[in-house]
Amino acid sequence: MSGVPFLDLKRQYLKIKPELDQAVMRVVDSHAFILGPEVEAFESEIAKYLGVKYAIGVASGTDALILALKALGIGPGDEVITSVFSFFSSASVISWLGAKPVFVDIEPHGFNLDPEQIADKITKRTRALLPVHLFGEPAGMDALARIAKEKNLYVVEDACQAIGSEFQGKKLGGLSPFTCYSFYPTKVLGGFGDGGLAVTDSEPLFQKFSELRVHGAKGSGDRTTIGINSRLDALQAAVLRVKLKYLDRWIKQRRDRAKRYRELLSGLPVGLPEEKPNRKHTYNAFVITLDGRDRLLEVFKQKGIGFALYYPRPFHQFSCFKPFLAKSDKFPRAEAASKKALALPLFPELSDEEQNLVAATIKDFLKG
Ligand SMILES: Cc1ncc(COP(=O)(O)O)c(C=O)c1O
Incomplete structure (x- = not known):
């Protein structure tokens, strides 16, 4: 067998080509x-799937986040706490939006923001928490919801x-x-281009968000808000409606693949993604950590094994975010993760043989 792709979207397409x-x-x-x-139709089907009242399709996940924060009135002078990774x-x-991102380091086990470090970052300007469910693993929403309630903060979940x-x-x-x-194509539910969605159970927030995606229009009359043009494309919606029917099957296949990686890599000096109680991980990415990662990458390249680095640069190392940092800010866990984390090939159609080759390559590398 020659090589393993990091992701092969064509395999999924070919399986359901006539429908798509x-x-x-x-x-x-x-x-x-x-x-x-x-x-x-897509908005109502996905709202049902997610068990929420309202779903609003937009042009990208980025726009969904921007319009969600905007609908909550977040702007200049406000602070929003998010993960540095x-x-x-x-x-x-x-x-x-003109607000200030305030960064929190990640948990000791996993890649999501550490709720225990949030209290130190809250000021009288803090308006919201923006937790990220990174790689498909839910963040600690119980702790986050508790903090939000106590401090009267909004939560916008990425x-x-x-x-x-x-x-x-x-x-x-x-x-x-x-x-x-x-719905970026590489996501667990991906379109044939860009797409995004925001969901809420609040009717007023649904109304506000819906206006923002169409220039602030309510009807044909006066406008009280200035919005943008950010609509989910009808072509994307049609594609996503087909794919939504397969989503649970694909999630199961991803989870099975993740379990298999865990078995194949057990006992090695490699950090494996944890399955925490009460959290169902969907493995948008299967990310391991290991010392000597960059040397392993050379071996992967020689063998044609695909990989991705999520994320080589935590936010505090970007020049554009430097103005938002405090002198005391330190993010040792995110820095360590940026040097050790490696995403392995994982998608529903990955074969046993391909997975075996990835695991055997890692094993041989670690044996030296
Ligand atoms: C964690 C996270 N947040 C936000 C986004 C933005 O989504 P999009 O690329 O659809 O704008 C992405 C996806 O690329 C993401 O992975």
Whole structure:
């Protein structure tokens, strides 16, 4: 066997090609490209899947986060606490609105923000918490909800990597004013391009958010808010409606693959993703940690094994976020993770043989 791809989206496509092609052609035939029946149907189907009252499709996960914060009135002078270790958007959306991102280091076991470090970061300007459910693992929502209630803070959950993940037996979404998702093609539920979603159980927040995605329009009359143009494309909605039917199956396959990696790599000096009680991980990424990672990458490259580095640079190491740092800010765990973390190939269609090759390569490398 020659090599293992990090991700092969074509395998998924080919399995359900007739359905997907038909869905795309349905939109083309109807010529209803903007919002309309496909987007409405998808919003109602995904709201049902997630167990929430309202779902609003937008152009990307980034826009979902921006509009969620905006709908809550967050802007200049406000502070929002988030993890120092995530995809760029988890922090950039805060500064894009003119607010200040305040960073918290990650937990001792895992890659999500450490709720125990939040209290020290709260000031009288803090308005919201923006936890990220990184790689598909739910963050500690019980502790976060407690802090939010005590300090009267909003919570906007970045679940862009965590569709279908569960906390205490319930899918993410509905616990907080807004939970946001991304349908970027590599996500567990990915479109044929960009797409995003925000969900809420609050009717007024649903109204506010819906106005913001269409230039602040309520009807055809006056406008009280200035919004943007950020709608989920009807073509994407049609594709996502097909894929949504397979989502639980794909999540199960990912979890089975993750379990298998855990078995294949057990007993080695490698940090494996933990399955914490009451949290259902969906493995948008299977991320291990090990010393000597960069030497292993050379071996992966020689053998044609795909990998990804999530994330080589925690937020405090980006120049654009330097103005938001306090002198006392230290993020040792995120810094260690940025040097040791390695995402292995994992997708539902990965074969046993491919997985064996990845594990054997790691084993041989560690034997020296
Ligand atoms: C954790 C996280 N937040 C936000 C985003 C932004 O989503 P999008 O790429 O759809 O704008 C992503 C995805 O790329 C993500 O992984």
